[in-house]
Amino acid sequence: MKTESSNTELIVIGGSAGSLQVILQMIKKLNLEIPFPLLLVLHRKAHSTNILPVLLQQFSCMEVIEIEDKTEIQNNKLYIVPADYHLLFESKKLMSLDSSEKVNYSRPSIDVTFKSAAETFGENLVGVLLSGANADGVEGLAYIKKNKGKVWIQDPATAEVNYMPQHAINEITCDQIITPGNLADFINGL
Numbered sequence: 413m414k415t416e417s418s419n420t421e422l423i424v425i426g427g428s429a430g431s432l433q434v435i436l437q438m439i440k441k442l443n444l445e446i447p448f449p450l451l452l453v454l455h456r457k458a459h460s461t462n463i464l465p466v467l468l469q470q471f472s473c474m475e476v477i478e479i480e481d482k483t484e485i486q487n488n489k490l491y492i493v494p495a496d497y498h499l500l501f502e503s504k505k506l507m508s509l510d511s512s513e514k515v516n517y518s519r520p521s522i523d524v525t526f527k528s529a530a531e532t533f534g535e536n537l538v539g540v541l542l543s544g545a546n547a548d549g550v551e552g553l554a555y556i557k558k559n560k561g562k563v564w565i566q567d568p569a570t571a572e573v574n575y576m577p578q579h580a581i582n583e584i585t586c587d588q589i590i591t592p593g594n595l596a597d598f599i600n601g602l
Contacts, residue, residue: 419535419536420448420536420537420538420562420602421448421504421533421536421537422448422449422450422451422485422504422529422533422536422537422538423448423449423450423451423537423538423539423540423599423602424450424451424453424525424526424529424537424538424539424540425450425451425452425453425540425541425542426453426454426522426525426526426539426540426541426542426544426548426549426552427452427453427454427455427522427541427542427543427544427576428454428455428518428522428542428543428544428545428546428548428573428576429455429543429544429545429572429573430542430543430544430571430572430573431454431542431543431544431572432454433572433592434542434543434566434592434595435452435454435468435542436467436468436471437592437593437595437596438592438595438596438599439468439471439472439473439474439490439596440471440472440596441596441597441600442472442473442474442596442599442600443600444473445488446474446487446488446599446600447487447488448487448488448602449485449486449487449488449489449490449491450474450489450490450491450599451485451490451491451492451493451499451525451529452468452490452491452492452493453493453499453520453521453522453525453526454492454493454520455518455520455522455544455548456495456496456520457495458495458496458519462478464478464492465477465478465492468490468492472490474488474489474490475488475489475490476489476490476492477489477490477491477492478491478492478494479491479492479493479494479499479507479509480494480509481508481509482506482507482508483506483507484505484506484507485504485505485506485507491507493520493525494509494520495520496511496519496520497509497510497511497519497520498510498511498512498515498519498520498521498524498525499520499524499525499528500524500525500528501528501529501531501532501533503532504532504533510524515548516546516547516548517546517548518546518548521548522541522548522549522552523548523549523550523551523552523555524552525552526539526549526551526552526553526555526556527551527552527555529556529561530552530555530556530558530559530561531559533561534559534560534561535559535560535561536561537556537559537561537562538561538562538563538564538602539552539553539556539561539562539563539564540564540565540566540590540595541553541563541564541565541566541576541577541580542566542571542576542577543566543571543572543573543574543576543577544571544573544575544576544577545573545575545576546575546576547575547576547579548576549576549580550576550579550580550583550584553565553580553584553586554583554584557584557585562587562588563584563585563586563587563588564586564587564588564589564590564595564598565577565580565581565584565586565588565589565590566589566590566591566592566595567589567590567591568581570591570592
C-alpha cells in the first residue's frame with residue numbers, strides 16, 4: 413500500500429489510554445528494513461518500570477530502545493520516550509530529555525515532542541495520534557501540519573478511548589485516517 417512520498421525521515425506516534433494494543437498490532441506487521449526511525453510518545457506513570465521496551469521487543473523485528481539523554485537517532489529502530497521526561501530534538505540525529513513542567517498533565521507530552529520534531533524534520537515528518545483520554549497531541553499535530561509534515565489520526569470509531577483522536581479530527585485536516593489494522597501497511601508503504 414503506497415501512501416505518501418518516500419522522503420520520510422521520522423514517524424512519531426503519540427498515544428495514551430488504549431494505544432498499546434494498536435502499537436502491538438502495528439509492530440508485528442512492520443517490514444524488517446524500514447529506512448527511517450519510529451518514535452513512541454506514550455503517557456506512562458512517572459515511576460513505571462521499564463517493562464514496556466521488553467514487551468515491545470518481544471513483538472518487534474526492529475531494535476526497541478528506551479531513550480536516554482543525548483541518544484543518537486538511527487534508522488530502522490523503534491524508540492520509546494521514558495516515563496517522566498519530555499523529548500526534544502537537538503538535530504535530526506540527536507535527542508535530549510527534559511524534565512520541565514508537565515504539559516496537558518503529561519510528561520512525556522505528545523505536544524512537546526510533536527512540536528520539536530516538526531521544527532527539526534518539517535515536511536519529512538509523519539505524526540500519528542492514537543487512542544487517548546485528553547487533548548495532548550492535538551496542538552502538536554497542528555504544528556506538524558503548519559510545518560508541512562504529514563498527519564495521521566486513528567479513526568475514533570476504532571479507538572478504545574476516542575477523545576484524543578476525535579478532538580484531533582475536529583481541529584485538524586489530516587492526511588490519513590488510520591485503524592489498528594492498517595497503520596503498519598501505511599508505514600510500510602512509505
